[in-house]
Amino acid sequence: MTALHLKTAEIEKATHSDFFNxxxxxxxxxxxxxxxxxxxxxxxxxxxxxxxxxxxxxxxxxxxxxxxxxxxxxxxxxxxxxxxxxxxxxxxxxxxxxxxxxxxxxxxxxxxxxxxxxxxxxxxxxxxxxxxxxxxxxxxxxxxxxxxxxxxxxxIMEHPIVFNLLGEKFSLRQLQDLYEAILGVELDRRNFRKRITLKNWLVDLNEMEEDVPHRPGKLYKLRTQLKKEYQVAQKQNLEGTLV
Amino acid sequence: MTALHLKTAEIEKATHSDFFNxxxxxxxxxxxxxxxxxxxxxxxxxxxxxxxxxxxxxxxxxxxxxxxxxxxxxxxxxxxxxxxxxxxxxxxxxxxxxxxxxxxxxxxxxxxxxxxxxxxxxxxxxxxxxxxxxxxxxxxxxxxxxxxxxxxxxxIMEHPIVFNLLGEKFSLRQLQDLYEAILGVELDRRNFRKRITLKNWLVDLNEMEEDVPHRPGKLYKLRTQLKKEYQVAQKQNLEGTLV
DNA sequence: ATACATTATGTACTTTAAACACATTATAGC
DNA sequence: GCTATAATGTGTTTAAAGTACATAATGTAT
CATH class of the missing domain: 3.90.79.10 (Nucleoside Triphosphate Pyrophosphohydrolase)
Incomplete structure (x- = not known):
């Protein structure tokens, strides 16, 4: 008879180190x-x-x-x-x-x-x-x-979890860089954009990048619904330093 | 300082039940x-x-x-x-x-x-x-x-593991019944056959079912290569009762 | 022989994925 | 200001995979 099948009274009588080792x-x-x-x-x-x-x-x-x-x-x-x-x-x-x-x-x-x-x-x-x-x-x-x-x-391709690694707002290029860093491979920019947008994870913020040394890209954020589900508000920081 | 960062000498001095509880x-x-x-x-x-x-x-x-x-x-x-x-x-x-x-x-x-x-x-x-x-x-x-x-x-759709639940030889109908039992849904017979055969998991044994109350189906087995990888020989039984 | 159930195979349509081309919009240098 | 450059934004084409559905072949039961 194994320990897990002992009755409670019996398990208490047994030597502590018999079970908790x-x-x-x-x-x-x-x-x-x-x-x-x-x-x-x-x-x-x-x-x-x-x-x-x-x-x-x-x-x-x-x-x-x-x-x-x-x-x-x-x-x-x-x-x-x-x-x-x-x-x-x-x-x-x-x-x-x-x-x-x-x-x-x-x-x-x-x-x-x-x-x-x-x-x-x-x-x-x-x-x-x-x-x-x-x-x-x-x-x-x-x-x-x-x-x-x-x-x-x-x-990461099935669930919108990588957004926990990014800030609130991001461009598609930033998101692609992140996926490439995680997967360790290069992705086609156009196919990546298509795959992501088809998933309906993102909301277009109608804002543009600023202070970038090239043509600014549009900014997106994760849909609020999904944020609740997959992303956890980093309360401590949100109430402190964050935007 | 937590227990995992104690040096070996220190952990041995500590009370047993401090760690093994x-x-x-x-x-x-x-x-x-x-x-x-x-x-x-x-x-x-x-x-x-x-x-x-x-x-x-x-x-x-x-x-x-x-x-x-x-x-x-x-x-x-x-x-x-x-x-x-x-x-x-x-x-x-x-x-x-x-x-x-x-x-x-x-x-x-x-x-x-x-x-x-x-x-x-x-x-x-x-x-x-x-x-x-x-x-x-x-x-x-x-x-x-x-x-x-x-x-x-x-x-189960990506890895050939369900064959551990079946005998050595089986018909596609038997395999589909198994998938349906696991997934809890009904599958289209023709599409199921296509999906399975495209995966190249099976070998056609050129044998037919016997003693079935309908038209016999072809018998297949899992490819030997995959069997080594995903299926474990049930030695005890193979040397005993099995075919 | 006929009806019937089950196996075996095929076709058309839709969705998804991969490879690739082109136009747009910003910066940087002259 | 103009042009070269580099990045963004949006296509198209092609192949592969998935879904829905139809038909032929082969066995049993009556």
Whole structure:
């Protein structure tokens, strides 16, 4: 008879470490976008075994918080961002994935608007890294990053989620640059425009780009309806620095 | 400073229950196919709180096994099947999802050939249930089932995985019945044939159905190449009862 | 033999995707 | 101011894939 089929009274009598012998953590692949590059927020690992290497932001799940709330807490603590877009991707649980003990970790990726949020990010050895320049990371975090990136790539053509990486207003060129940065391929400008406009995700703002060294493009925003559904207002920043 | 950033020496000094206070389990949504219905293998819950209700097959992850091995062990123990097709879907970790304590569970679905494997299944209050007749289950298992079914539905048109639910040889009608059972919709026979044959998944065996009360259809099998990639030989049964 | 059910195959129409051409509107240099 | 340049905005053409629907072929049952 296995532990899960014990009755409550029995499970309480059992030795604590019989059941609670694996730690549970979350790791966040925090994606940002700047300089036409997809970036990920990393922290210097302070474990001896991974001295000098970079790792994802993560933490143990607390006894009094839901699993799905843990990544929100990690993001709030480390970046000051609230209500970001988060998606669970996969749970990694190889025996020796963490040198300090048995830790099973659930990976989430999040999409945040890098432009609006510079202040808190540089503290504590936390830095943005271009995704395609990352060769290896501490723990199994490179695998986790690759898994999250693959899932992100699969999702972006069907669901309007990349707008979490952009400002409120953007041109189609900016949007295409973003898609190209994520997918790692070049896209045909005319076909891209057609695919996007057919999805009816965007609203033409009847405004033009300003201060660009070429012919200004029209500005668009994500439809309000979809914004509610797929995009999360970054309240903290909206009430502060944002337009 | 959080636990994950403690150095190894420090983590060992800390109280055990500071870190290992959440149990980790796996739950398996075991899909089978019979009588033109998609079925799932369930067990009678023996927890007081869910007396008389059905639940998924699951177990705590052991300290000396990888997370991804745990569902294989559960399937081997409960059904006797080895090398089945398994896919991780999602991890559920709400605080109160398990009445006996804090348990985070990772859900997997598996596809097994129900025809080849009758012997061990009936022991221990384990039964097959038609998926579309299931109203509620113990714990959050109905949510887990729905999540796995949704993921299965998304995957089957792009990846040749449903063949794990069928025997070696099958007619296009049998294959269509299976797709209809999984998707819960009726499909046009002629268009279905076209879509499947365009994918180049099948090999025409130049054999016909036998003992059917109508005109026999051609028999096909999954291409060997794909079988290696997506389908796992059910060794135990292949060496025993199977053709 | 005939009626009937099921398999097997084909055709026309629509939608989607890919490759490519051209006109428009701004900046920059002269 | 004029022109070259570079980016934006809008097409067309062609092929591929998806949908709706029709017909012929092959078996069983009466």
């Amino acid at each position: 694996i730690a549970v953590s979350v790791d966040c692949v925090i994606f940002g976008y700047a300089e036409k590059q997809l970036k990920v927020l990393l922290i210097k690992s302070d474990l001896e075994e991974f001295k000098g290497m970079w790792s994802l932001l993560g933490d143990l799940v607390r006894i009094n918080e839901d699993l799905q709330e843990a990544p929100y807490r990690v993001l709030l603590d480390r970046t000051g961002l609230k209500d970001v877009y988060l998606e669970q991707v996969h749970t990694f649980g190889s025996i020796n994935r963490h040198p300090s003990g048995r830790v099973v970790t659930t990976a989430y990726y999040s999409l945040i608007n890098l432009c609006n949020h510079q202040p808190k990010q540089m503290e504590n050895e936390v830095h943005w890294h271009p995704v395609n320049e990352i060769q290896k990371l501490a723990f199994d975090h490179k695998l986790i990053l690759d898994t999250c990136l693959a899932q992100l790539r699969e999702k | 959440i149990a980790v389990s796996v739950d398996c949504v075991i899909f089978g196919y019979a009588e033109k219905q998609l079925k799932v293998l369930l067990i009678k819950s023996d927890l007081e709180e869910f007396k008389g209700m059905w639940s998924l097959l699951g177990d705590l992850v052991r300290i000396n096994e990888d997370l991804q091995e745990a569902p294989y062990r559960v399937l081997l123990d409960r059904t006797g099947l080895k090398d089945v097709y398994l896919e991780q879907v999602h991890t559920f970790g709400s605080i109160n999802r398990h009445p006996s304590g804090r348990v985070v569970t990772t859900a997997y679905y598996s596809l097994i050939n129900l025809c080849n494997h009758q012997p061990k299944q009936m022991e221990n209050e384990v039964h097959w249930h038609p998926v579309n007749e299931i109203q509620k289950l113990a714990f959050d298992h109905k949510l887990i089932l729905d999540t796995c079914l949704a993921q299965l539905r998304e995957k």
